[in-house]
Amino acid sequence: MADVIQLNENTWSFEDGFVRFFLLVGEEKAVLIDSGMNCPDAAEQAATLTDKPLMLLNTHGDGDHTSGTSAFSEIYLHPDDYVKCDVCNRYPGTKLHAIADGDVIDLGGRPLRIIHIPGHTAGSVAILDVNNRVLIAGDSVQKGHIYMFGDKREPDIYEASLDKLIALGDEYDTIYASHDECVLPGDYASRVKASWQKVRAGEVSYEIADLFGNKVKSYTTDDCGFYLI
Secondary structure, three states: OOEEEEEEOOEEEEEOOOOEEEEEEOOOOEEEEOOOOOOOOHHHHHHOOOOOOEEEEOOOOOHHHOOOHHHOOEEEEOHHHHHHOOHHHHOOOOEEEEOOOOOEEEOOOOEEEEEEOOOOOOOOEEEEEOOOOEEEOOOOOOOOEEEOOOOOOOHHHHHHHHHHHHHOHHHOOEEEOOOOOOEEEOOHHHHHHHHHHHHHOOOOOEEEEEEOOEEEEEEEOOOOEEEEO
16 A cells, blocks of 8 residues: 655645555546556555546556556556557456547546657656646656666657657646656756766766666766666
8 A cells, every 4th residue: 555645636646665656636537647566456545535437547557657457447558558568468357548649638627638758668658737737757757767778668769758848848847756756846857868868978977786687787867867788
């Protein structure tokens, strides 16, 4: 069971000790954005906070964001991650609602716009809570270390996705991140991009770390970090 923190009148973060996910409530519907790593009861917890019909929308398909999926008959997810992150086989009874760049999901007076940002995974998306001027960025923008190793990652197109978020910067003031600090200033995608460019240019030293049996290069900057092979 995750610790729940109320961020505003109709938004909560769920902290499960490794990753963070969110509950957003509108006038007609509610949505869980991701469902954590250790929270098969995510839907049950959310139901204690709202009586609105609850849906599940994923920023991407990594296992640490999908633990509560089996409680839902349907999932909103980019189709690339439904396949490449093996969500289709891990939750075979769950119907996919494929989301795409520019889609809008309206909770009732609370529109959420989908922004496709491949790189961390092929189907990674950010979600713009339009009226509240908040960007929910998944793993792609954060203060912690961003996983960029393994066959699911697309490092060569990651910077272009950051540029996409930066170009939309006048539409949000705040970023909610899935790891490390929750609430980040609206310019944080620019900071992550600057750090990524330094890493790619060989300007940042690294240490070797062991992650889930993988020997990876751990890069740390003042604003974030990256794990790379």
